[in-house]
Amino acid sequence: MGRLRVGLFIALSLAYPLVVYLALGRFEPRWLAVLLCVLAVLRALSTRQPVWLVAAAGALLLAGLATLFNDALPLKLYPALVNAVMLAVFAASLVFPPTAVERIARLTEPDLPAHAVAYTRRVTWVWCGFFVINGALALATAFWATDRVWAVYNGLVAYLMMAIVFAVEWLVRQRVKAAHAHD
Known part of the structure; x- marks a missing residue:
């Protein structure tokens, strides 16, 4: 259930x-x-x-x-709220480790080497930046954009941007892993 x-x-x-x-x-x-x-x-x-x-x-x-x-404005503020909460979770994990990304990484690789822990910390910073930018855009579209622009941004563009961040991070991670394969 x-x-x-x-x-x-x-x-x-x-x-x-x-x-x-x-x-x-x-x-x-x-x-x-x-x-x-x-x-x-x-x-x-x-x-x-x-x-x-x-x-x-x-x-x-x-x-x-x-x-x-x-x-409708309070309804349109929900995506900004979600980004604020995600930012709070990821930023808090930078102050009180392990970071959010490290916790996720340890689900599949429990014994992360030190360089991987450092890498997950940098990725957590990247996600914090993403949530700041995405949250600001979600807020701006709620207040100043048409309903259509708000829906397209928050229902499509934001997800595409998130997918791009995931994809770029995955590519960078492969290079980092390859560079440390001999360790």
Whole structure:
């Protein structure tokens, strides 16, 4: 059941900008807030980690504001909230190691050598930069762009940018591994 909740949360999160865009103009924002509430509840049920519970509370706050004021802006702020939470998670891991990227790397390679730990720290910094830029763009599109631009950026461009960062990092990692293969 836990995997189903997580899978549903991921699917809804990925589809969120498109669903909101398609529903704007057809439904009042207060009714679209239900989707954000579902995301918040799924997130809260899928974790015991305080940061994700805070994220769920933030999503519920946005949904509450959308309901109270019947305004779409709080709904459009959700992608910026997600980036802020991810930035907080990755930045906190730089202060309180192991870094987020090191934890992920250790899932497949538990005995990381020292150079790999240093590399994962640099990659964590890269992701922090990504979340700052992506979050700023998500915020800008929520406040100053049309609904269509907001949906295209947050539902497509942001995912493409994330895929590019993943791909470039994978290529760099292969070179780093090759350079240290003789160690």
